[in-house]
Amino acid sequence: MVDTQERFTLSYLLKYLFTLLGLLLFLLDIALDIWTVVSFYQDGAYVYMAVMIFLLLGSSVLLQVFSWLWYSDSLDKIKTKVEKFANQHLLINPLHFLQLGVYLRYAGVIETSTRDFCHRTNSFREDMYLYQDLQMLCLFETFFESAPQLVLMTSIILQRGELELITGFKILTSAAAIAKSVAMYHRCMRVYLPEKCKMSWISTAVYFLWNLLVIIPRVSALALFCSVLPCYITAHFLSWWMLLVLAAWSQKTNYMKSPGWEWLFRAAVGLIWYFCWFNVSKKSIKVKMAVYYSLMALDTVMLLGFWCWKVFEYAGCSLNPYVVIPTLLGLYVSGILVKIIYYKWFHPNGNEKKITEPTEEENLRRAKTYEMDSDCTPEDIDISEQPFTGVHQRSRTMAANFYF
Template structure:
């Protein structure tokens, strides 16, 4: 596929791409270390839950990655590493071996390195945007299917073992920051779909990161506190609320996947994200949907903290350093501060844009390659120059990117 605009890549963005790969590898090493630590401490229940989370999250990512690759295997894959894997029929085996995400990272790194070092347009921006968008979305799925539940387990384990110290508190904060950073990087990737507002300042990204962090901390902490005193009820709480959230996603009439059956997997995954944080999946009255979501989740968080406060006085150990009359107002204060900062972000920093101004992909015949390529009709003038008789249905990768950009902006 080709795109009608060049791939512009700064040093900072290139470094963030490399940092993402490094963090991904470090995260795997830390996961293995955590499982081994639970085994050495005799915490077999925690170890089992961790293994289930790791395997479940990995399988989820590989399924989505394979489905999205399947949508584009009939067209020419742009990167050499992907072409090599496809030519030798390795894409499906790599995903079966839980290595599909590494293949995507290799493709993004190849494009980024080629453009940054050679300073040429060997790859157009459309190629990089869509490859990076799918990779960032997989990282987002991983953050809420693996990292957020792991953080709850870590906090719960610390509370029950009475090892609440400064260094453990810093570990918890850094883990929450990593989740918020993943969310911020995904939404920063969305800026590439705006032709007239490509520059999203790092200040706006910082504000976006901060309000997500302020909202994720109280939510995850409340779940961990509830789990620490009523561990048998956390699964019932998750399933009941998650099913309600999935129905909420279904009511938005999402159309992200090619198959209606796989669309339900996408809705189930979004429901999992909503269990921890808001993620817009449709256009329409976003303010009303946001108000309803935060009202429901705010009440749920207060309910979790209320149950913890009710049961906490039956416990000893590290609980002596946790005064509910201090913890609960502090967490609610974080939540309110996050809401206020989110309002500030959308009032002054969010690059609002009419949906019609988001780059629209149009498929046209390419005589030189004997295959199809895609032009971006970015404004009304360019749209008038596109022959409507040549337009064909857009591919799934283009539809996914544009739909998510329309939801975000």
């Protein structure tokens, strides 16, 4: 029993520290973005500065819109003191207008995490949905802002011929941060799985590695193409993005409360798909992934082909196409192989009914599992049975898609 209590304490300590670290990294990212904009201004690179500002403002506005819509769906289910205070004093709308809505969500998660850590309580049923919505917003921020920024900054480095070991390491770190965001969302969805006690961090590590190996070639190909044909990258993005939005529409997604706002979600999915796979439906998953990765592979080859064609006109280019192209394609193929390994041995396929309709008997079974298996923690068990509306419907729908 002592060992179980220690596991419980360690679990909430890690959860508390990760929450604080997430907020600090979010603030640090904003500070670095401002420093980058100022650097562009000082260097006279006004076009790059304008693109950077567009990415920052566009990402922030979209995040606030999603956050505001999700709050509007579940104002009657707000339980944290800070969010109740904001709701009672009619501050939720002004905070989102001032681009501070995400910080309100961080404050709610930190409040529950602090209470759990200080009083050794378990309010997982209370903050589970808060944390999942926050992770979803972080995922959106990654592909609305971080991934396009990485393409922009890498293309600038290539154009200026400043690619060195340290800059290459920075690019790799940024790509790892993108893959980490996808993997952490994968991790937070595990709460809905009946067999989630069998999951380990090895599963998450393999999931992270698969995404990293696929994201690096994709981002690199886009950056290389942009470095030699910068005027065409916008046309490339818009062409693919519109097709991907239509593909998301064909999946008949049902994530948002309003059919009108569902198109905003589909637009967000299209942007994520431009860089990385994200499952939004439960039908013919293998076929869809095969088609998606085949098309992305062809597009990556095309981008690298255009870069190879143009790069020979630049005598000062330090990159050898005969080394770069096979390396990137090799990483892409390796990522697909790791993905196959993940789905064969590590993916915890969920039962849709148990994911979307948890019963009291299932919760009791999980409690017994916890008593018999010390590898499970209290946070691995509690799922309250609530009406499938608002945040609850969103979370269960995404979990059913994610682990199907």
